[in-house]
Amino acid sequence: MSNEEKAAETYEFQAEVRQLLDLMIHSLYSNREIFLRELVSNAADAADRLRFEALQDKTLLEDDPDPRVSIAVDNDARTVTISDNGIGMNRADVIDNLGTIARSGTRRFLDAMTGDQKQDAQLIGQFGVGFYSAFIVADQVTVHTRRAGEAADQGVLWRSDGKGEFSLESLPRDRRGTAVTLHLAEGQDEFLDRNRLRQIVRRYSDHIALPIELENEQGEMETANQASAMWMRPKSEITDEEYRQFYQQLSYDPEPPLEWIHNKVEGNQSYTSLLFIPAQRPFDLFEPDSSQGLRLYVRRVFIMEDRDSRLLPRYLRFVRGLVDSDDLPLNVSRELLQHNKLVDRIRGASVKRVLDTLERMARDDNDRYARFWEAFGTVLKEGPVEDPANAEKVAGLLRFHSTHGDGGSSVGLSDYVGRMHEGQKAIYYLTGESLAAVRNSPHLEVFRQRNIEVLLLAEPVDEWLVAHLTEFNGTPLQSVAKGDLEIDELGGADDETPKQPETSESVEALIARIGEALGDRVSAVRASSRLTDSPACIVVGDHEFGLNMQRMLKAAGHELPQQPPVLEINPQHSIIQRLAEDGNAPLDEWASLLLEQSMLMDGGRLEDPASFVRRMNRLLD
């Protein structure tokens, strides 16, 4: 090798990496120890990747087949070195991975930072900021690495002080894998203390399933973690604390999980699954490429993270954990997972376990279920759409706001059905843009008067939900804002509730004239049985999209057929009665005003708000 080739080349960090480094160094002061978790986790990932690639090519293992991570301290040089005998990196890998290409996570991470130290530190905890966390405690970092399968002279040395540049040079390396050496910055000497390091390994990496060795004072290597696949141990021997720790090391979530489900299945297909239901929402739950997904192992070898939702459907993406199969082939690929009967069976059983567990929680522990619902209810509402086979089961787990009770979102469909009036034929609901808008909607008036409960649905996902969930245990779900209400069929009517009075002839005539005035802005004008306090409201047909849904579809760029709404008039309202008597009232103006105010009450936008205001002022004048 010539001298020129050996000379170090200098590269600049990509701008976002620089930003990340800067933030990390300044905002992570209170949580410095996580650097070790991150570097150990990278080392363990590298060992997993080697094991996986070695399934195809055994020569990669060279004469060193047992995966291992080791941590060594040099007190004189004030360095800590984390080494692995994993997959290693070649020159191009190093350039890509350690500095010049922003990882997709970096941008998301920067976007998620709030500026609040405490919150951000927690966020970093959840995120797994990776390699760059080395600079939280080090003012100089070197990475010496060689890719498995390549010759010793292909070793590469990366070096940086984290300030904007890094250098790269060739440096032969006998062993494959990577050694990351941290030259501790001033004031960070506590990380030279082996006891402190041991304690950090136990806290964050105890359940990594390969040995993490720590050099003791006598220079001997000792295993610092449990280094076993905890999920393979019998349930009865695992303490709650161990489950919690395992969860934390798997998810980086500081909050203990609400529940875990550990199953060993034996028979014609054997596998173990360990599933956790978290207590808090991860920040990327609603991002399309969120890092959620179970980990798939085959006979203890980590194969991949299930980013394609093969092991669990999307609406259960909040579940964390793993599946370890004895029967899948070790060389299983993404494609193979897509069409595999064993995977189908594992998935079916896992869905059932999660739903059964949630049912039990909902039945036995209201408070815990309320926490679950608060964190993940919105996601669960995708269930009936995504998984029709389990729609009924998921429907039973849903919770809603309602006109009944204290207004919290805690009403289940079976609670509702249990309270239905005799003769009531449907579960009534109203969707809208916000809770305030639905709560105050004129569509609820007659239901309030008759004391009939209505579910109040104000999340965007609710529109999709009710489009797919048309009944619950045989009782249909019906929007109170759609179709012709047959008031006497509502149920809830008893002798004391006044029957809907007949509409007088003069009001009938008025309704006809309003219809003429509005022309094709409406598909019909009719007397309403919905209203008690408002003069008018708008209604769509039974099989048409609700107005809120129409707005959402339009906002998403869909072309919708023109479907003018029906305007319903309250024959008992004093404005209506006055108009029916007064032959001189400017009826064109009044008709428009009634339509426009009804649209506004429904959360709609007027195409010409200025004309509306002028019209109102003329009539008030």
Ligand SMILES: Nc1ncnc2c1ncn2[C@@H]1O[C@H](COP(=O)(O)OP(=O)(O)OP(=O)(O)O)[C@@H](O)[C@H]1O
């Ligand atoms: N010890 C190592 N051996 C081999 N490759 C490594 C090692 N450490 C890091 N890398 C490579 O560098 C990349 C970047 O590492 P970094 O820790 O910044 O992010 P990550 O591990 O991909 O993400 P995260 O830490 O969020 O899981 C890794 O994806 C891996 O390809």
